[in-house]
Amino acid sequence: MQDFIAAAEAAADAAGAVIRPLFRSRLLVEAKGDNSPVTEADKEAERTIRALLAERFPTHGLLGEEFGTERGDAEYVWVIDPIDGTRAFVTGRPMFGTLIGLLHHGRPVLGLMDQPVTGERWIGVPGQGLTFRGPLGGEAGTRPCASLAEAELSCTSPYMFTDDEAPRFARVRDAARRVTWGGDCFGFGLLALGLVDVVVESDLKTWDWAPIAPIVEAAGGRMTDWDGNPLRVGCPGQVIAVGDAALLPGIMALLRD
Known part of the structure; x- marks a missing residue:
């Protein structure tokens, strides 16, 4: 696992060197098929x-937001979202991150989230604990919160839900x-630092959740x-993340159709 972590960190360092000079510069923004900026x-970066x-790993697969899948049936598949939160990036807000995850037989076993502007980095391996580094401070690990009435909820946007999902959310x-609205991957990172208790979102793609799940679970959350x-490749992307597992049954009951 250490070789995988070292490779993920090296890749994040290299991507950050690409991203930082372009942050808050005047970029040519194209329109993707779903109208999100790229x-x-x-x-x-990807x-x-x-x-x-x-x-480093020529037999491993690669799955990325911008350039699709190579060797998707490999035992190990790297999952890449070069800038999760591109809308924040193009508007000069540092609420985005580079996501790099590793799947083993389709199961997330390593996740890295890097904020190349603030210098914060989360590295999660389930069962091995969360590593967090950053100059702004923060303590790795979720916090206890047994009641939703006391919980801080984070969600990227109220507009991400379908007509069926919106009343449930x-x-x-x-x-x-x-x-608190906004944040993309950053909301999950704050949950892993014990500053947010719940994230509920929908329509997440594999590259959105696969690098994040090991971080949340390594921090003590679910x-x-x-x-x-459990989240699996091909799932519809309806996601709950909690810092305290005691919150999960109540949230699922509220989300039930």
């Missing part, structure tokens, strides 16, 4: 990550102590789909 930073990982929102099942 910049030259996304593309070049190229850089893929090249480094392919050189609203029940969770209304039961929580407070809701991350499942809306029915409490």
